Amino acid sequence: MRTRLVEGVHAAGREVISIYERDFNVETKDDKSPLTEADMASHHALVDLLENLAPEVPILSEESAEIPFATRSAWQRYWLIDPLDGTKEFIKKNGEFTLNVALIEAGEPVFGIVHAPVLDATWVGQQGQGAWKQENGGALHPIQVRPLPEPEQAPWQVVGSRSHGSKEFEAFRAGLPAHECVSMGSSLKLCLVAEGKADLYPRLAPTSEWDTAAAQAVVTAAGGQVLNAHTLEPLRCNQQESVLNPFFIVCGQRDERWETALRASLKR
């Protein structure tokens, strides 16, 4: 099943690339966010894939999200997909966009695939099994989060959005010890933490559950955590009518030094 899912997501990625490499239309959705032909092509390819592989499991996609909470709150397990995360990066043609497929069980992302077709990289995480990365057509290899370095050994690596910063994010950084900040689009930021290339991704700005679920499964299977920035409890899906996430932070380990900076940034 895992192999067929990864192959299917790669096939959807090839459809996305064929649109990326030519001129494409950009529409504006009701929430003012952009939508391209590629978002819809990927949505249809992924829905076909999942309906073929597991017809009994319902699907919630960013591009077909009008399912009332009264219906989906009864779902014990479902697929949650973001066919194209980082649409702004897709339009800017910087390659920093991803296809995202998560399996949610009782609100918890237990399996996830994140695929970046231009970068030819895929991350997979499965609860109880582990996390892996595949790049440049090679085999899947195991990944894990890294221990938080002591600041005198190496600066912490902090990742932030390329297109959606916030004053809370800047306030958080101001309270940290020595660190470097890298900007990146889409769910790739969570994957950087999962593979031990970054230490923290504070997302102190809005996102939706489909933006994070697949990569949360990768991060947690790699030994890290995706925590509500206020409660420091793991993010859960499908708990309420709104699909918006709370502000959150992605980390390898909890540590009093960044928790103090986080509390201070949220009080301002």
Ligand SMILES: Nc1ncnc2c1ncn2[C@@H]1O[C@H](COP(=O)(O)O)[C@@H](OP(=O)(O)O)[C@H]1O
């Ligand atoms: N005001 C807002 N409300 C909800 N989600 C938002 C938002 N502004 C940005 N996002 C989410 O942030 C994602 C991009 O994140 P980043 O800036 O880290 O690349 C977008 O994904 P899409 O590209 O799938 O729409 C979008 O879902």
Ligand SMILES: [Mg+2]
């Ligand atoms: Mg998205």
